[in-house]
Amino acid sequence: MTIQRQKTSRLGAVLAALALSLAAAAPVSAQNLFDPAIKVGDSVVTNYEMEQRALMLRLLNAPGIPEEEARDQLIEDRLKLKEAARLGITIDDEALAAGKLEFAQRANLSTEDFVAALGQAGVAEQTFDDFVRSGLAWRQVVRGRFGRFVNITDQDVAMALTTAPNPESVRLLISEIFIPLRPGQEGEAQALAEQISQIQGLDGFSDAARRFSAAPSAQAGGRVNWLPVTEVPPNLRAVLLDLEPGEVSAPIAIPNALAIFQLRAIDEGPYTARAVTEYDYAIYHIAGGRTPEALQRAAELRAEIDQCDDLYTTAKGQPPQVLERQTVPVGQVPQDIAYELAKLDKNEVSTALTRGNGQTLAFLMLCDRVTEAAKNADAAQVRTQLQNEELDHYATGLLERLRNETRIVIY
Missing domain, CATH: 3.10.50.40 (Chitinase A; domain 3)
Structure with a gap:
């Protein structure tokens, strides 16, 4: 027996045992299985569908109370499929098969092994199909309606590489x-x-x-x-x-x-900065310290440049010490500079500091933060993740509107 089949066998045994315990605990009257449980517009959700979806969610260890989650999901599925049908979107057999495989692989199983394991626990393959089909159809609805409004910039990707959710932050x-x-x-x-x-x-x-x-x-x-x-x-x-x-x-x-x-x-709360390993920053020294003339020159320079590399043009022909550009490990950055850099986004400027006993104004610009995540991350994957998050915001709003526009009856 291969390792894969050992996994499948163990999963199937667990699901089957759980299904037997559920059946013993809550026998269902056969004549009521196909009675309506919910009516969503003109579409009916049966008791059988409710029971099947709740069982599948319980087997998958989905969060929440399975019966309540099943009700909410099935209502949303009907709304999603109706909107997909209105837009002429259908899911063919090939797309459905791909979607089922994508879901099964999350458990490191093939589609066949995943369906077999569910079946041993009493979940029909049609229940799995319906679950996947509504998700695929909704994905097409959302991308088709809102995809053109989502524009993830390079700066958005860079920001994502330096921040991440973390409840201990x-x-x-x-x-x-x-x-x-x-x-x-x-x-x-x-x-x-x-x-x-x-x-x-x-x-x-x-x-x-x-x-x-x-x-x-x-x-x-x-x-x-x-x-x-x-x-x-x-x-x-x-x-x-x-x-x-x-x-x-x-x-x-x-x-x-x-x-x-x-x-x-x-x-x-749920926010943290990823561990920053290095700062890439530049300091352009403006004579005059905090005099009105020096501060005015700093304001003009800030309006003229977009990124750190532009400072090389500004400093051209001047003594080398006028412009400093360094990539320095975090622990080696002077404390006052590190504090200012912590407040800046990439290509932002601080003019809070002076140098040379106050004789020069430090035009401090953050060129980049280097994190362990940024060194190892796939920027394309990050961009895709950010696009999906933006689309999720649109999807939530659309689903709420569809729910408000539809008469829903729970029996």
Whole structure:
């Protein structure tokens, strides 16, 4: 006996045993099998179909209560098939066979072995056929109606390669204030930073950010979008995770400034950043520090360029040190730069930092994040997955509309 047939035999034995236990627990009156259980528009779902679908779902360990899931699925199947028929979509024998094989292979079985195993447990092949046919027809309906509206860009793919669902993840929602350390004014800056660190309440911190912060986020009251905790520099991460929402950190010294942070919220929901292994980033140094002229030049440059490679044209003919471009392991990125990079998407810019004792403005641009996932991923597969997710949103809306437009009677 081959390994494949051993698998099939074991699966068949389990399903058969389960079917026998179900039959013993819940005998069904034969005369009621083909009575209507549900009417969906002009289409009838029988008790037999309900019983068969519930049994198949139980055997497949599908989530939910099998009888309730069977009812909902069969209602949706009727709606899907009616819409497919309206659009002239039918599933021929060849397409059905391919769909059955695709489903059976999820259990590492051939179609024949999968159907045989179901049959031993009392599930008719027609039940399996009906389940697969409605899914295939609906796939064609959705792709035909909404496919032209789905446009997955290279940036969408890149973003998917750097993020992934994970229930153990943590994101931080913070506000920031950067107090510049100007030569000869370090004492005043320290005193101001200490005063700000005593602020209580979100509004008070936002007001202080608008008045005193040198960061671009000052106009937004210091508010920063959600940050994956995995991308926050380790030293800063420890500070932020020690705060309760609403609390403010002590001043933290970074090059040419003092930073103060307020934790606004923490999220442990289904989101995480994949582990970033390297940052590819560029810094274009603009003379003048945070003077109005330097900031104006930064704003102009941001409008002129689309990606990091454009900076080579900008820096052409200037001293080599004007432009830095590096791909650096995460642990070797300076803390203040790493913090800014964590807030950026690919090809976005930060002008929060200065260099050379405040004499130059750091035009910092994230060229790319390198993750283990990105190194090993198939971009075409990721694109297809994103397309399917977008189509699922359209499909959900269409199905809900069809349900609302159809008279459904449950007996």
